[in-house]
Amino acid sequence: MAQVKALGLLSGGLDSMLATRLLQRQGIHVECVNFYTGFCVQTHTRAMRNPKTGQEPARHDALHAAELLGIKLHMVDIAEEYVRIVTDPKYGYGKNLNPCLDCKIFMVQKAWEMKEELGFDFLFTGEVVGQRPMSQRKDTMPKVSREGGAHGWLLRPLCAQILPETEPEKQGLVDRSQLMGFSGRNRKPQMALAAELGVTDYPSPAGGCCFLTDENYARRLQDLWDARQTKAYTMDDIILLKAGRHIRPNPDFKVIVGRDETENRFLRGFRKGRAALHSMRMPGPLTLAEGVMSEENLELACRITARFGKGKDLDSVPVHIDMDGKEEIREVKPLKGSEIPQDWHI
Secondary structure, X not given: OOOOEEEEEOOOOHHHHHHHHHHHOXXXXXXXXEEEXXXXXXXXXXXXXXXXXXXXXXXXXXXXXXXXXXXXXXXXXXXXXXXXXXXXXXXXXXXXXXXXXXXXXXXXXXHHHHHHHHOOOEEEOOOOEOOOOOOXXXXXXXXXXXXXXXXXXXXXXXXXXXXXXXXXXXXXXXXXXXXXXXXXOOOHHHHHHHHHHOOOOOOOOOOOOEHHHOHHHHHHHHHHHHXXXXXXXXXXXXHHOOOOEEEEEXXXXXXXXXXXXXXXXXXXOOOOOOEEEEXXXXXXXXXXXXXXXXXXXXXXXXXXXXXOOOOOOOOOEEEEEEEOOEEEEEEEOOOOHHHOOHHHEO
């Protein structure tokens, strides 16, 4: 008899690792897929932050988990297709701009296509009933399976015993008695199971992996959409929303101010199509300005740049401006903190 093969969605978090281990324990051949949407917390962090001396580099949790589990991981970029999920979700947003139900359905659809193409017997996820308010409710989980095209072939090993039997269970591909019946947001049962299964290296069980669930990030994304009067975005746009201080003095103009040298280096890669400013002869931030480059706006961007540098208490500071190769230097008076209203900060 041929070995049973299952394809799972692996975020690299504790739940997806445990779901994989439970199936491996039954002798099932497991491979997993990790989808890149453009909004991954780890990807942004690894791109922007250099590790400090003695500190390990930021890791990609799914790759790390796959190595620990001894499985093949398929990395699939769905960022281009994912735009429509973010901008026009059928089931709306969660607390912020997170289209969680649409997202899960879409990922199951993509995974199902892979399952069919690669010849796996069924799909599985690390979902737990009641753990997420949109996509992991008892009434929405069947919708994910149905609209994702998996119908009865999507197994949730961590909560299978409190859900109707799936086809893999009915057909004897999986032993239901060896699956779990977890529910709710308490992660202690998962942590106990991890100890039992020898899973010891995993991210914080309460961690998040998507910037769209973050209130501050969602506010910046909404501001971008409002300013442009469209929900279109590029990969550069969504990465820049996480870097630096974002200050919008008026609806048609925004500046992004680096908060430290690592962010300054990161922002240098996004100068094309924007004005890049920095104080001369003294340490300070790299600032990117975008929108309407009027004389008034550029002067304001210079003064903001000077405000966040070492010359903020001086009467004047020379600021270098580079707009796609056209350079100039302006001597400006740094803004005072009280001259930057709170509502300018995004």
